[in-house]
Amino acid sequence: MIFEKGQRVVFIGDSITDCGRRDHAAPYGNGYMSLVQAFVTAAHPELGLTWVNRGVSGDTVRDLAARWERDVIEQRPDWLSVKIGINDVWRFFQDRPDQAVPLDEYTTTLRGLLADTVERTGCRLILADPYLIESDHGDPQYVMTAEYAAVVRTLAADFGARHVAVQAAFDRVLASTTPVDWADDRIHPNLAGHAVIARAFLETLS
Template sequence: MLLGAGQRIVFIGDSITDCGRRDHAAPYGDGYMGLVRAFVDARHPQLGLTWVNRGIGGDTVRDLAARWEADAVAERPDWLCVMVGINDIWRGFSPGREAEAVPIDEYERTLRALLRRAVTTTGCRLVLADPFLIEADVDEPQRAETDRYAAVVAAVAKDFDAVHVATQAAFDRVLAHSPSSRWADDRVHPGLPGHAVIADAFLAAIGA
């Protein structure tokens, strides 16, 4: 298990991380982050970990940049878990919102700058999760674009010696046996079983 006693673990990202943490499911949300916390605490109660959810629905990497100091750096994490990119891609496939999409070069440049700032300032370790689309057809345009952004995250994770959570691969495993609709109504926002797929990938990545 990579997490150590008394450590502070901060999650930041979009609606997949948020998952009601600011209202009905405060403070952890009822998605993958809450599941990861629940299982790690249950299996390792002696560690006395502190968990923080700073996901906000609708965020792109630009939005993370605007709140990075307050919601990432100022939290002084020992581990910072970042999942962002779904909206950066999805907006390009949403009529009338194409201008809100974040080009892949800007996405990578911004993500690297944010992570460098966090690591340099706090000394935190990183967990980076891929953006995903719950779609089995790798040639479908949005899925193909998502795979390009996921490859960026994998490369960034390697460069930062971060733990990499291959969420798209986790969904591909279950999609080999079931339709996308079993996991999400819109291929983006998972139900509880879909969040369990993500949480399972997180737990495996951190050795929990």
């Protein structure tokens, strides 16, 4: 287990992280973050970790940048988990290109946020892939999402971060299932889909 006693673990991202944490499922949401918190706490109650969810539905990396000071820096994390990029890509395919984030902007913005945070807080990083729950790897959205996931993989190596290979986790389960088994829209997982993400996190944290 990578965490140490008394540490503060902050998660930030979009709707996949949010999952109702600001209303009906406060404070952790009812998605992967809640599952990770529950299983780590059950396995290591002696650590007395503090968990913080700062996911906001609909966010891109631009939105994270706008609230980063309040929702990350002021939280003084010992560990920061960042999972962002789905909306950055998806908006291109929703006929909302003005709200989508091109790959170069995504890369520059995310790298800058991570560098600033490590310098100012000294935290360690956990970086998780954006993904598409899709069996056809030639699907244009899958291909584009893979490019953004490659950025996350590169940043994880550059920052010495823990990398959570979420796309690979879904690709594995899709070898014997279909996308609708995990999500109605290839993006927002059902409980089993969130469990796929949580398992990928737990394997990375051990």
